Amino acid sequence: MTPPEAPKDGNAARGDTPPAVSVCASDAQKIEVMAKRRDFLACARPPARKQGTKAMMVQGRNRKDDGGIRMGFTCSKKVGNAVARNRAKRRLREAARMILPTHGRPGWDYVLIGRAIETAQRPFEELKRDLIYALKKIHGQ
Template sequence: MTPPETPKDGFAAQGTRSPAVSVYVPDNSMNISDTARPEVITKRRDFLAAARARRQGTKGMMVQGRKRREDEPGGDVTRLGFTCSKKVGNAVARNRAKRRLREIARLILPSHGRPGWDYVLIGRADETARRPFEELKRDLIYALKKIHR
């Protein structure tokens, strides 16, 4: 299907595009470690195991972390889980809080996380969504240092 603003011959004049066309231009500054994603925890038993392990609360979130046993699957992969209870708010508020937690985890865990560990980030009511982003990053770094002691 052709968007209505596209010229009939299919070719736009130099420098113009129809609004439905998007062009992906890869950023050459990205490297493999920027695009690699840690494994996501989805099983309830893994969340429960993390809940029984070490935890550290901060103003913006609660972080649970546990070192996996040698006989557990996953090897040296860092695994992540995210959760927000209904105390955080409605679905929109919970999803916003989880998006912020995912982004800080993406930025901080490659340098401060450890392979073979499971981390669960839990959003806090009113704080996770409203706290300044730089402070959330500092909260996660602080919590990880305490958990790894």
């Protein structure tokens, strides 16, 4: 297989091709990652809401401000060694990146807590369904 030929006239940008379009939604909500311990603890204290699923525990709290969505991830040593915990957190992070912009609410903090075995081994589509279910329960839908 040979690479495509470059235009001979040196003018690669002709007016007959459509402009490049971004596939990312411009109105997508900005998701910030929580790093402070006090933010994680605030999601665990009442009046914060909690919902467990097979693959994760989701904690949510309304900050009552106009900020964007914030999320945090954690896995205890029950999940396994550092490699297993990091794999579980990567899967939670990717599921949250895909689901929270559409099902999360601005001004809310969410903490996703991985569970032993299930978070790392559950099929990814089921992991996403679990997150959607938990978010609906947290928001009372």
